Amino acid sequence: MLWTSTVTSIVVLAASASAQLDNAYSPPSYPSPWMRGGNQWQDAYAKAQTFVSQLTLLEKINLTTGVGWEGEACVGNTGSIPRLNFRGFCLQDSPLGIRFADLATAWPSGMNVAATWQTRLFKSRGNGMGAEHRGKGVDVQLGPVAGPLGRVPAGGRNWEGFSPDPVLTGVAIAETIKGIQDEGVIANAKHFIMNEQEHERDKNGNLDAYSANVDDKTMHETYLWPFADAVRAGVASIMCSYNQINNSYGSQNSYALNYLLKNELDFQGFVLSDWWAQHTGVASALAGLDMTMAGDQGLASANTYWGGNLTAAVLNGTVPQWRLDDMVVRIMSAYYKVGRDTARVPVNFNSWSSETYGYIHPQSNEGYQQINFHVDVQDGHSRLAREIAGASTVMLKNVNNALPLKKPRSLAIIGEDAHDNPAGPNSCGDRGCNVGTLAMGWGSGTAQFPYLIAPVTALRAQAQKDRSLFVNVSNNYDFDAITKAASNAFVAIVFANADSGEGYINVGGNQGDRNNLTLWGGGDELIKRVASVNPNTIVVLHTVGAVIVEDMKNNPNITAILWAGLPGQESGNAITDILYGVRNPSAKSVFTWGKNREDWGVDVQYTFPTQPGQLNFNEGNFIDYRYFDANNIEPSYEFGFGLSYTNFSYSNLQIVKNDPGPYQPTVGMTKAAPTFGTIDYNEANAEFPTGFRAIFRYIYPYLSEPVPRNQTNNWPAMAFDSTPQPRIGSGGSAGGNRQLWDTMYTVSATVTNTGTVKGIEIPQLYIHLGGPSDPKIVLRGFDDLILDPNESQTFTYKITRRDISNWDTSSQNWVISSYPKTVYVGASSRNLPLKGILQ
Ligand SMILES: *[C@@H]1O[C@H](CO)[C@@H](O)[C@H](O)[C@H]1NC(C)=O
Ligand SMILES: *[C@@H]1O[C@H](CO)[C@@H](O)[C@H](O)[C@H]1NC(C)=O
Ligand SMILES: *[C@@H]1O[C@H](CO)[C@@H](O)[C@H](O)[C@H]1NC(C)=O
Ligand SMILES: *[C@@H]1O[C@H](CO)[C@@H](O)[C@H](O)[C@H]1NC(C)=O
Ligand SMILES: *[C@@H]1O[C@H](CO)[C@@H](O)[C@H](O)[C@H]1NC(C)=O
Numbered sequence: 001m002l003w004t005s006t007v008t009s010i011v012v013l014a015a016s017a018s019a020q021l022d023n024a025y026s027p028p029s030y031p032s033p034w035m036r037g038g039n040q041w042q043d044a045y046a047k048a049q050t051f052v053s054q055l056t057l058l059e060k061i062n063l064t065t066g067v068g069w070e071g072e073a074c075v076g077n078t079g080s081i082p083r084l085n086f087r088g089f090c091l092q093d094s095p096l097g098i099r100f101a102d103l104a105t106a107w108p109s110g111m112n113v114a115a116t117w118q119t120r121l122f123k124s125r126g127n128g129m130g131a132e133h134r135g136k137g138v139d140v141q142l143g144p145v146a147g148p149l150g151r152v153p154a155g156g157r158n159w160e161g162f163s164p165d166p167v168l169t170g171v172a173i174a175e176t177i178k179g180i181q182d183e184g185v186i187a188n189a190k191h192f193i194m195n196e197q198e199h200e201r202d203k204n205g206n207l208d209a210y211s212a213n214v215d216d217k218t219m220h221e222t223y224l225w226p227f228a229d230a231v232r233a234g235v236a237s238i239m240c241s242y243n244q245i246n247n248s249y250g251s252q253n254s255y256a257l258n259y260l261l262k263n264e265l266d267f268q269g270f271v272l273s274d275w276w277a278q279h280t281g282v283a284s285a286l287a288g289l290d291m292t293m294a295g296d297q298g299l300a301s302a303n304t305y306w307g308g309n310l311t312a313a314v315l316n317g318t319v320p321q322w323r324l325d326d327m328v329v330r331i332m333s334a335y336y337k338v339g340r341d342t343a344r345v346p347v348n349f350n351s352w353s354s355e356t357y358g359y360i361h362p363q364s365n366e367g368y369q370q371i372n373f374h375v376d377v378q379d380g381h382s383r384l385a386r387e388i389a390g391a392s393t394v395m396l397k398n399v400n401n402a403l404p405l406k407k408p409r410s411l412a413i414i415g416e417d418a419h420d421n422p423a424g425p426n427s428c429g430d431r432g433c434n435v436g437t438l439a440m441g442w443g444s445g446t447a448q449f450p451y452l453i454a455p456v457t458a459l460r461a462q463a464q465k466d467r468s469l470f471v472n473v474s475n476n477y478d479f480d481a482i483t484k485a486a487s488n489a490f491v492a493i494v495f496a497n498a499d500s501g502e503g504y505i506n507v508g509g510n511q512g513d514r515n516n517l518t519l520w521g522g523g524d525e526l527i528k529r530v531a532s533v534n535p536n537t538i539v540v541l542h543t544v545g546a547v548i549v550e551d552m553k554n555n556p557n558i559t560a561i562l563w564a565g566l567p568g569q570e571s572g573n574a575i576t577d578i579l580y581g582v583r584n585p586s587a588k589s590v591f592t593w594g595k596n597r598e599d600w601g602v603d604v605q606y607t608f609p610t611q612p613g614q615l616n617f618n619e620g621n622f623i624d625y626r627y628f629d630a631n632n633i634e635p636s637y638e639f640g641f642g643l644s645y646t647n648f649s650y651s652n653l654q655i656v657k658n659d660p661g662p663y664q665p666t667v668g669m670t671k672a673a674p675t676f677g678t679i680d681y682n683e684a685n686a687e688f689p690t691g692f693r694a695i696f697r698y699i700y701p702y703l704s705e706p707v708p709r710n711q712t713n714n715w716p717a718m719a720f721d722s723t724p725q726p727r728i729g730s731g732g733s734a735g736g737n738r739q740l741w742d743t744m745y746t747v748s749a750t751v752t753n754t755g756t757v758k759g760i761e762i763p764q765l766y767i768h769l770g771g772p773s774d775p776k777i778v779l780r781g782f783d784d785l786i787l788d789p790n791e792s793q794t795f796t797y798k799i800t801r802r803d804i805s806n807w808d809t810s811s812q813n814w815v816i817s818s819y820p821k822t823v824y825v826g827a828s829s830r831n832l833p834l835k836g837i838l839q
């Protein structure tokens with residue numbers, strides 16, 4: 001059955017939704033849930049209690065507060081505990097490698113690894129990144145990303161995450177976290193939550209960040225979903241986002257942090273702020289923030305909301321001891337949970353200088369010494385990076401047996417995107433330019449390339465092996481050379497790209513988010529021109545997400561289209577593997593390719609009529625394919641689509657019902673809030689020690705002025721309640737009520753390789769939940785099967801209670817509706833030959 005044959009009409013937008021969401025607010029939720037331990041945290045919690053109990057007030061404060069921008073070697077650093085010879089925490093970007101470090105791997109992006117749909121690769125990339133961070137002395141790797149999820153295709157940072165589908169992102173983030181943390185490094189799931197575009201994402205002077213407003217059902221069924229998987233996977237830290245959520249900042253939204261994250265999802269690790277995303281001291285502490293980054297109020301502002309101010313707030317009783325102790329015990333539990341007590345090595349690199357010698361406190365130019373030890377942590381990871389880059393290349397089109405190439409007589413490689421940046425792959429800080437082949441977006445989510453294999457380099461080497469005539473043109477606008485090269489070649493391979501990144505850098509007028517969904521550098525015109533003179537034109541796209549490809553799809557002279565995303569350092573080798581059939585393409589698109597920008601229904605909001613901007617997620621759950629399906633919009637290529645050099649068939653759907661018994665909401669009460677150790681309330685003992693030599697602009701825990709004691713205190717009384725609290729029905733264990741993961745049905749199907757070469761197929765399982773406001777289908781499971789020609793294997797997926805539930809706003813729990821539910825299995829979201837009823 002082809003998906004398009006069924007037409008169901010679904011009303012997507014409630015007319016009143018917009019009005020309801022404008023100025024939406026978050027209900028207060030206090031007290032901040034204190035850590036309870038829980039299965040996977042028990043040992044770490046016990047060790048952390050012992051450690052924290054011996055700390056003084058100032059030592060505790062030190063672990064909660066960053067020392068300020070460029071105060072130490074890492075992008076984030078907390079204070080230390082010299083008395084116990086315990087160095088501060090080192091927090092380092094990024095989700096695809098180690099920002100600012102040498103001799104480390106520049107991995108394929110999160111979006112790319114998602115496109116492999118291979119859980120083994122999600123995990124092993126996590127292992128690789130974790131091991132490298134460990135080797136450099138990093139305590140917290142600032143990744144992976146599930147926010148942005150990818151609500152709008154032009155969103156600047158989508159590529160740092162995985163996919164606009166919450167289930168694919170959920171699996172990818174969970175496996176990445178396990179990979180990183182198994183290597184002894186704390187992973188950081190970010191950005192919590194709904195940081196879906198760059199424009200006006202953060203507070204800028206008096207200008208407030210936009211408020212992302214979303215209803216409770218969508219929050220649970222779409223945006224919170226992958227974070228639940230992250231928590232279930234044991235993620236030890238989470239970063240709250242710059243934006244406001246329902247008109248309350250991510251770092252102080254008590255409903256988002258206290259209720260959703262720490263109570264409902266039972267998150268036991270610590271919450272740290274995005275850099276300078278904290279805007280209050282006491283309010284953020286009571287709302288569930290545990291660590292502030294970079295520690296200073298603004299970039300190198302030399303003052304802080306916490307540090308000495310948090311010391312004062314504890315001394316005057318405004319922040320209770322149990323809340324401070326909870327912050328610190330969460331931080332130290334994360335440390336023990338991943339084994340930092342045995343995995344730690346000294347920090348041996350410096351983010352702020354690549355020189356061997358320099359200042360250990362760069363902000364103040366103090367402490368001249370060796371700062372870079374050039375430790376090589378790559379450990380043969382280039383092989384895995386190449387495998388992932390190849391396995392993430394989606395073949396969108398392949399006609400006339402254009403691919404794989406078989407020793408072509410001659411080939412022309414055309415386009416700047418196939419070539420090196422003449423100034424080197426790292427010539428622009430944080431990759432903030434688009435020159436040469438694109439292998440990474442821009443912003444803090446980047447790494448230094450140890451090297452970057454441009455496609456032209458690897459393809460020329462292959463051509464030499466095959467004795468193919470080889471010609472290349474890098475200038476997209478040298479039309480004479482392009483026409484000459486392309487018209488005489490047996491095959492013309494043209495490369496083009498589209499870039500995006502984080503909002504603090506503007507590239508070619510794009511302030512993080514893309515301005516359009518077309519190719520950069522005249523790419524569309526270039527492709528058309530090459531195809532006009534060569535009937536065997538192959539297009540390779542390096543893009544941060546969807547671009548408009550309908551013309552290329554329909555152009556008969558374009559015989560193949562490959563999407564290679566942001567493949568990282570092994571770009572050229574990986575695309576050569578695919579083009580020549582050394583690797584059979586197996587990737588599937590992790591987003592929908594619309595024909596027009598309007599097809600997605602939602603877009604970046606570049607300007608806001610009123611302040612703070614109200615960014616209303618009126619479309620609810622209907623993003624990406626869910627919107628296309630609901631509105632019967634035909635895409636160029638659908639979510640989950642990707643071709644292979646072989647063919648697969650699907651047969652024999654089997655559904656076995658399982659009875660795990662009825663769902664029991666979690667009941668009972670927590671314990672009372674514990675405290676660890678005693679606090680010395682003598683103000684004099686919290687001042688700078690006599691003779692203490694403070695580093696310029698550095699953030700300390702000491703008081704710099706008398707503790708204020710008679711300020712008007714209008715914090716909600718319940719914020720100070722340390723008595724046992726009711727547990728919530730949908731919560732109770734990591735990621736939510738443990739029964740959400742009960743198996744309700746086991747579905748299996750046979751997948752057969754009907755072609756002539758070995759290949760990997762990604763069978764996908766979708767469900768229609770049946771209700772009038774449910775998407776036509778939602779992804780629930782997938783696998784990767786390696787199949788020889790004529791070989792069959794069984795795809796099996798266990799459908800959980802969560803998979804077939806909706807979030808019920810009135811009972812505040814997951815409920816299986818009475819609507820009939822249908823399961824589909826097939827090769828993409830619109831090619832689902834198998835169908836069955838879940839009864
Ligand atoms: C935001 O407001 C909407 C509309 O009132 C509500 O349904 C939702 O639960 C709120 N979410 C948060 C995180 O406050
Ligand atoms: C807090 O951390 C700073 C920076 O590491 C250190 O200089 C200071 O001695 C620490 N204070 C205490 C009380 O441990
Ligand atoms: C405490 O916070 C106030 C208000 O933001 C600020 O003016 C002051 O400098 C802060 N104190 C410290 C020690 O950073
Ligand atoms: C062909 O590629 C090489 C790099 O491999 C580059 O130096 C040269 O400029 C390219 N030729 C043209 C005509 O662009
Ligand atoms: C889209 O944006 C890119 C990058 O800024 C630019 O090169 C290109 O010309 C734009 N496309 C159109 C059609 O304006």
Ligand SMILES: *[C@@H]1O[C@H](CO)[C@@H](O)[C@H](O)[C@H]1NC(C)=O
Nearest residue numbers: 531532533534535555556557
């Ligand atoms: C396809 O290529 C041929 C030259 O081989 C050219 O005559 C024709 O116009 C091209 N078609 C398109 C759509 O560019």
Ligand SMILES: *[C@@H]1O[C@H](CO)[C@@H](O)[C@H](O)[C@H]1NC(C)=O
Nearest residue numbers: 644645646647754755756757
């Ligand atoms: C795959 O199947 C299609 C249509 O059935 C056919 O045209 C194509 O040749 C097959 N490809 C391979 C590699 O077997």
Ligand SMILES: *[C@@H]1O[C@H](CO)[C@@H](O)[C@H](O)[C@H]1NC(C)=O
Nearest residue numbers: 312313316318708709710711
């Ligand atoms: C206690 O100190 C904090 C930090 O300076 C301040 O925000 C708060 O208002 C003070 N509380 C009282 C009751 O004065």
Ligand SMILES: *[C@@H]1O[C@H](CO)[C@@H](O)[C@H](O)[C@H]1NC(C)=O
Nearest residue numbers: 706707708709710711712713
């Ligand atoms: C707070 O106390 C100080 C001195 O103890 C006094 O000067 C000031 O007026 C008081 N402020 C308020 C708001 O009561």
Ligand SMILES: *[C@@H]1O[C@H](CO)[C@@H](O)[C@H](O)[C@H]1NC(C)=O
Nearest residue numbers: 754755756757788789790791
């Ligand atoms: C696959 O099966 C067909 C039909 O039975 C047979 O002709 C072909 O040789 C088989 N191919 C392989 C690689 O075994």
